[in-house]
Amino acid sequence: MALLLSPGVALGLLWVLCSFFLRWNELRSHQRRVLLPPGTMGWPVVGETIEFLRRGPDFLKKQRARYGSLFTSHLLGSPTVVSMDLEVNRWILMNEGRGLVPGYPQAMAEILGEWNVAAVHGAFHRVVRGALLSVVGPAAVRERLFPTLDEFIRSHLCDWGGSGGGGATVDVQEKAREMAFSSALKLIAGIETGEMATELKAEFFKLVRGTLSLAVDLPGTAYRRGLQARKRIIRLLRGLIVERRRSSPSVMKGGRDMLSLLLREEGEEEQDVHQTGPKLTDEQIIDLLISVIYSGFETVSTAATMAVKYLHDNTSALQELRKEYSEISRRKSPAEGALTWGDYTSMEFTRAVILETMRLATIVNGVLRKTTEDIAMNGFVVPKGWRIYVYTRESNYDSLRYPAPLRFDPWRWKDRSLENHQHFMMFGGGGRLCPGKELGLVQISLFLHYFLTRYRWEDAGGNEIVQFPRVEAPRGLHIRVWPN
Template sequence: MAETTSWIPVWFPLMVLGCFSLKWLAKKVNVWLYESSLGENKHYLPPGDLGWPFIGNMPSFLRAFKTSDPDSFARTLVQRYGPKGVYKTHMFGNPSIIVTTPDTCRRVLTDDDAFRPGWPTSTMELIGRKSFIGIPYEEHKRLRRLTAAPVNGHEALSLYIPYIEENVITALDKWSKMGEFEFLTHLRKLTFRIIMYIFISTESENVMDALEREYTALNYGVRAMAVNIPGFAYHRALKARKKLVAAFQSIVTERRNQRKQNSSSNKKDMLDNLIDVEDENGKTLDDEEIVDVLLMYLNAGHESSGHTIMWATIFLQEHPEFLQRAKAEQEMILENRPKGQKGLTLKETRQMEFLSQVVDETLRVITFSLTAFREAKTDVEMNGYLIPKGWKVLTWFRDVHMDPEVFPDPRKFDPSRWDKGFIPKAGAFLPFGAGSHLCPGNDLAKLEISIFLHHFLLKYRVKRSNTECPVMYLPHTRPTDNCLARISYQ
């Protein structure tokens, strides 16, 4: 026994030293891979570290976002390296720079000479190479110009209002008789029904349920590690994309055939507009472009709206003073309505000043979009540091929206902070991004949210079943029980 234990002091320190040496070597792999080629310029990189080989800093990112404190990921960077606002990391398979302040985010999002879209290859495989997030700058301008009016134009938004309003009224009445149900799940179904009808005139429950399930799998994969092995979220997301593309391609093919047989149809939806649009050179969109645009719009058009509506109703219910103020504004809309008018108008939705503040504050607090990805087109100097050409740049919206210098007591839901014309400094409020790549469906999303809240505030209240339910932050911020609740008449 004594002879055996006498070896412990000899081998144990060697074993510990070996472990530390292996860890040191592993942490140097990404440095050798990505920094050695920079020569002397590597000394001008921002502070930070590139994490482990291949996986980089993804484990610490995912670990933080699976806790109740997702901001601990960025906070750790600040604690270790100081409030620089610019940090080097290795995220989503690429050497990356995270920027966390309004000024740095604004520059990255608006300087098209220095930065281009830089979404990870894994994300591009899911969202589509011909979608807005993947195409070159000139192609993006062309596609945005061709689709802007059919999505966000005054005439288009006015045409969408009656259908949105009809579905909102029907859904709220139905939910008030259901007892306990998953509020978020049904909101997503409602917003998906609306966006499906606007884009492809489809109201089939079976089609919508099937597609919505595939979108759920797709979104989990967007923020996951790109491991294409059965059982992993990314693998499931790739399978979901394949099914979505097949479904949309079938719809596009069928629509083209219908138009050949009956070109005199008066009713046009977004798909018809996408088929018809052509640029100044007579170039039209091909099927791949149309499918990727549909896939992106239908995803963003129901996920962001559904989640924002849920959180806005929860926040208002938790803050009676804001709820009463928002309700009074909606009652005033009705009182001022001309006799004989049925339903909301676009003009009325733009008179909802306080409700707009509620929506903006909700978007700020929940930060639906975690980050936007850009890529440096050339070596870029920022805050005294180098962003090397080809490196990804992540605009960290959560830190921007929680900046106490711009938004005092930032974790507090307070729509009144937007009173008296308060306009945050440029780059401090980015719920839909900024610059030439601003979310193309932002006006439609806010219209949908406003119409729902208008009718909810006038007649209904929500009561959550479990107010202490934990919150999950990936792929989007939501209660783990999908907000079990009851809707009731006031």
């Protein structure tokens, strides 16, 4: 009989133990500091991470309804205060350095590297950001990168429709990811095909998956695969740097990709005895290049994918875009295949479609900061060493700024004041405003222009979309495509 009862006893003890830990964590969240925001810490070690990753927005809305717009939790390995308050979020983004630094989860920080622009702060953040702006900022995009991107995306889209009259079925999500990665590789290293490109692509997709995971270094985990992918990517990029340094001065001087520019600046610094700026090490250059690929990859590929879906479901917006592109074609001679910078800046409705896609899909849910001292906030105190999750997703559905917020309505962005609103945070804010914002907008704009002018399409069916923790179609977004 004792043997028959032992499983029940074991389950009972387990229930008591779990209840104790849950209660202990809830008490700990209230007792550590009298003014700590209310909330729960969840299970030991994992906290509330599993529910957060599984239910995402619904979980956070439930906690806000229970505790208010500022509440404690334990997410992705750290005690965290979640802020869903617009004014608090803006204050945090505008006040880095006042007890606040980037606070990305351990997995993301380790896989992207310690010199990743999203992780560094203080004086070195200014150095890395300056280096990034020199290679991907608005001036670089306008004066150097635009023709390369135009040529690449035209070529990438040339065979989507297949050769038969019946059209072709493609996974637009997969195609958009290939386009985003390959265009980034073209810009940073001047390569898009070949053995190195294939190997980098395979490793990079593992790296992306590993960044949003618990830092559990066990065989088979996304974190372990992400770390291994980072090591292989470092090896490949380091080899590329060595190869560039061995090339002739004329090759180095004539190179137009980001790596050539960074190495050329390095050479110029060595020759200039008056140069006082810090020189980037190879490790820093590699992390900077990984940052460029990673930061653009998700935004560009996801926005391109979701724009195709939203335009398929909204024929009025699709017709307005085609009208915009017809007007551009009318102004150009048949021999002028490429778009110019002037053509791009005239695509006002295209920009509106992109911003509305990013708003409705909410590609970026928020950012993380870490406290370097106790921070007073809205009558509470966030302890030193805690994370603050600046959750900006809900601001995208504020019905006061966006009437009928769940409707795809690009026309709302005709009012350019929306982009200048103090709570517009799609590209970050303050000193962390995304340095590659213009680059991303150009890539998506070129994609939409060439896709819509070359093809018509229909939904192939069975396309499920999930919106947290990443916006994606788990089984792909399949469309049937015909040449125009």
